[in-house]
Amino acid sequence: MSPNTVPAVIQFSVDMRHPEADVxxxxxADLRALVASSAERHGCGAEVAVDDGLPPVAFDGRxxxxxxxxxxxxxRACERIVSGAGHDACYVASRGPAAMxxxxxxxxxxxxxxxxxxxGQAEVGAEVLLHAALSLAS
Structure with a gap:
């Protein structure tokens, strides 16, 4: 599609993640309000649909x-992230301590x-997992 083309319909997704359901x-709510006000301002329709509303899972702090x-x-570098995927660990966390x-x-x-x-990346992950497991076992 040419950048000069004005499409009749636009569809896109927004991935929002946070460890707290209230947030x-x-x-x-903020996204819905923004979409509604933008649609009204530009004289077009808009629809917001939730495809996947998985609740956040809090992993064990230890x-x-x-x-x-x-x-x-x-x-190794470590960055704490909120995963939006339905990992097995999310289900394990409902039964006992877990992390990823x-x-x-x-x-x-x-x-x-x-x-x-x-x-090599798999080896790094396994090494980190081994050290974490040994630390928790001691």
Missing amino acids: LDGMD CVAAVASAAEATG VFVPCRDGLSHNEAESIEP
Whole structure:
């Protein structure tokens, strides 16, 4: 489509993540208000639909700290993120302590048919997981 073309319909998605459900609800309300006011201002229609409203899952603080410490101890970078995917660990967390270790994938693709991980990255993830597990076991 040419940049000069004005489409009849535009569809896009917004991925909002936060560890607290109340904050997510506020973000949703703010987005809906913004979309409604923008549509009114520009004289067009707009619709907001929620495709996937998974509730946030809080992982065990001790497990998360063990993963962060293990990453630091092995000289790896660690960034705490809120995952929006329905990982098995989210279901495990409803039954007991859990955390996750994410490792970089080629081109940043995750949960995608093209997802691919280099063996060295898998080794790094396994090393961090091992150190975290040993720390929690002692």
